[in-house]
Amino acid sequence: MDAHEKIRLRRRSANTCLSPSQCKDVVSESREVLDLVDRHLETRAKGRFPVVVIEGLDATGKTTLTQSLKEALGAVLLRSPPQCLTPWRTCFDAKPPLIRRAFYALGNYITGREIAVASTRGPVIVDRYWHSTAAYAIATAVSGKVDNLPHPGSELYCWPDDLLRPDLVLLLTVSAEERLRRIRGRGGEKTLEEAELEANNLFRSKVEEAYRRMEHPSCVPVDASPPADQVLKQVLLLIKKECRLQMEPLA
Numbered sequence: 001m002d003a004h005e006k007i008r009l010r011r012r013s014a015n016t017c018l019s020p021s022q023c024k025d026v027v028s029e030s031r032e033v034l035d036l037v038d039r040h041l042e043t044r045a046k047g048r049f050p051v052v053v054i055e056g057l058d059a060t061g062k063t064t065l066t067q068s069l070k071e072a073l074g075a076v077l078l079r080s081p082p083q084c085l086t087p088w089r090t091c092f093d094a095k096p097p098l099i100r101r102a103f104y105a106l107g108n109y110i111t112g113r114e115i116a117v118a119s120t121r122g123p124v125i126v127d128r129y130w131h132s133t134a135a136y137a138i139a140t141a142v143s144g145k146v147d148n149l150p151h152p153g154s155e156l157y158c159w160p161d162d163l164l165r166p167d168l169v170l171l172l173t174v175s176a177e178e179r180l181r182r183i184r185g186r187g188g189e190k191t192l193e194e195a196e197l198e199a200n201n202l203f204r205s206k207v208e209e210a211y212r213r214m215e216h217p218s219c220v221p222v223d224a225s226p227p228a229d230q231v232l233k234q235v236l237l238l239i240k241k242e243c244r245l246q247m248e249p250l251a
């Protein structure tokens with residue numbers, strides 16, 4: 001089955017309700033994930049060190065940049081979904097969109113708790129967080145053109161009140177052509193969503209526009225098309241300017 005066929009199938013399944021057997025599957029897997037969340041969740045405030053989130057479409061250079069920032073700042077590198085949810089990710093990726101999104105949304109709260117702990121000890125860099133979940137969810141739910149997205153200022157673009165807020169969110173942007181070059185250069189298996197993004201320029205534009213409409217905190221766009229060392233330099237300057245907080249990790 002080629003990627004386009006998979007996308008068509010996925011669209012079809014997105015429009016149908018869950019069958020009783022699917023419900024049974026979702027319930028048993030969800031129970032394990034919810035047990036894990038219960039063990040990890042306990043609301044905690046952010047520490048005094050800066051928390052910087054790196055966002056962007058697939059292959060815009062988030063992994064490359066977050067690794068370099070970790071080394072340059074002596075920071076802790078976290079991601080959403082968090083490591084502890086990895087065993088369930090493939091399974092939830094195959095579920096209908098609403099269930100899949102619930103899984104990612106929940107993951108942000110575990111990452112939030114990890115950020116709270118890590119930011120008491122040193123700077124924290126986060127590879128994707130709430131904005132990814134919201135931007136992809138909104139772009140998936142809205143059919144048709146970019147104009148059909150919820151209008152700027154809609155509460156759908158607002159940060160959830162009960163989720164730990166980062167100090168700075170940077171949105172990596174590259175042209176569609178450069179992003180495709182990077183995807184092809186990387187090789188390996190494409191996820192369904194990556195294949196859809198590659199195949200569907202409109203979807204990509206909707207995700208990026210949804211990112212740009214996010215508020216409190218909003219995303220600061222960064223041109224990620226220069227070579228990796230230059231992007232790193234530019235981002236370090238931005239972090240120094242925007243996060244006038246303690247940067248040195250504790251000994």
Ligand SMILES: Nc1ncnc2c1ncn2[C@@H]1O[C@H](COP(=O)(O)OP(=O)(O)OP(=O)(O)O)[C@@H](O)[C@H]1O
Binds near residue numbers: 060061062224226
């Ligand atoms: N500034 C850059 N210039 C050129 N190539 C880059 C740059 N940054 C990253 N790349 C290359 O682009 C590809 C994608 O980068 P990377 O894996 O860091 O992106 P990503 O945003 O983390 O992707 P994903 O969200 O799919 O995991 C990799 O092959 C990487 O080596």
Ligand SMILES: Nc1ccn([C@@H]2O[C@H](COP(=O)(O)O)[C@@H](O)[C@H]2O)c(=O)n1
Binds near residue numbers: 130
């Ligand atoms: N906080 C997040 C993180 C990811 N997603 C979904 O996963 C896909 C991208 O993940 P990568 O590991 O390839 O970067 C993306 O398409 C989102 O659907 C999310 O919803 N929330």
